[in-house]
Structure formats: C-alpha cells, structure tokens
Amino acid sequence: MRVHIAADHAAYDLKEFLVKELTAAGYDMVDHGAHSYDSSDDYPVFVLPCAEAVAADPESRGIVLGGSGNGEQIAANKVKGVRAGLAYNTVMARLAREHNDARIVALGGRMQSLSDALAMVRVFLETPFSNDPRHVRRLQLLDDYENQHCC
Numbered sequence: 656m657r658v659h660i661a662a663d664h665a666a667y668d669l670k671e672f673l674v675k676e677l678t679a680a681g682y683d684m685v686d687h688g689a690h691s692y693d694s695s696d697d698y699p700v701f702v703l704p705c706a707e708a709v710a711a712d713p714e715s716r717g718i719v720l721g722g723s724g725n726g727e728q729i730a731a732n733k734v735k736g737v738r739a740g741l742a743y744n745t746v747m748a749r750l751a752r753e754h755n756d757a758r759i760v761a762l763g764g765r766m767q768s769l770s771d772a773l774a775m776v777r778v779f780l781e782t783p784f785s786n787d788p789r790h791v792r793r794l795q796l797l798d799d800y801e802n803q804h805c806c
C-alpha cells in the first residue's frame with residue numbers, strides 16, 4: 656500500500672521514525688516533507704500537497720503530523736474528496752476507518768511516544784471500512800454536501 660506522509664517541525668522526528676518503520680514493514684512511503692527541521696515552518700505547506708496526493712491516488716492512505724494534529728486534520732479536510740480523522744489512541748484510529756472511512760489520519764507528535772504513534776498508525780492502515788449501511792448513508796450525506804457546496 657502506498658502511504659503519503661507529511662509533517663511540520665513539531666512532528667519532524669515522528670515523521671522520520673514512521674517513514675523508517677513503515678518502509679521496513681513493506682509500505683510504499685511517499686514523503687511530502689518537511690525534508691529538514693525548521694522551527695518556523697508552516698504545516699499547510701506540507702499537509703495540503705499530501706492530502707491532494709491521497710485524493711488523486713484512490714488506493715493510498717495518508718498520515719499528517721503536527722504538534723497536536725488538529726491543524727493538520729483541518730488542512731487535510733480542505734481538500735475535496737478527503738476525509739481525515741484525528742487519532743490520539745488506537746480506538747480513535749480504528750473508528751476513523753470503521754465508521755468514517757477516513758483515508759488520512761492526523762496525529763500530534765507532541766501528544767504521545769513514538770511507539771504509541773506507530774501503534775495508532777498501524778491500526779489505521781490495517782483496519783477496513785465496516786461498510787455498515789448507517790455509516791455509508793452518513794458519508795454519502797457528506798459527499799452530497801461537498802459536491803453541492805464546495806470547490
């Protein structure tokens with residue numbers, strides 16, 4: 656599976672760690688930056704191209720990282736066709752797939768250990784969408800809204 660990833664300075668080390676671990680696990684990692692540590696960089700510069708790449712690559716997934724993950728989730732959800740979920744434990748990571756069919760997960764690099772972040776990401780990447788009709792119906796309502804009102 657191809658996995659697009661992006662992070663600002665606040666999660667630069669986490670991104671480097673996840674690229675290494677997930678590459679070793681067999682994922683095809685595409686790194687959208689930051690490509691070096693810069694304490695004044697801005698997460699939309701990296702997250703928006705990452706989310707656009709996920710939107711254009713239907714079987715792929717995405718990981719967007721910052722200090723909290725909040726701004727990164729917000730940025731990713733600006734891209735048409737993208738659903739990004741914020742995870743702070745493995746239950747949130749699983750529900751983002753099972754209930755929300757999110758293709759991007761947002762994590763805060765300042766919120767947990769590297770190993771806990773890896774566990775969340777692995778759950779996210781390994782969990783399928785439930786395809787339960789109630790979730791399909793709700794996601795269709797979101798798609799309908801996006802198609803009628805956005806972009």
Ligand SMILES: O=C(CO)[C@H](O)[C@H](O)COP(=O)(O)O
Binds near residue numbers: 663666720725726
């Ligand atoms: O999590 C983030 C956005 O949601 C950013 O990574 C965070 O705001 C960066 O903070 P600072 O510039 O103080 O290092």
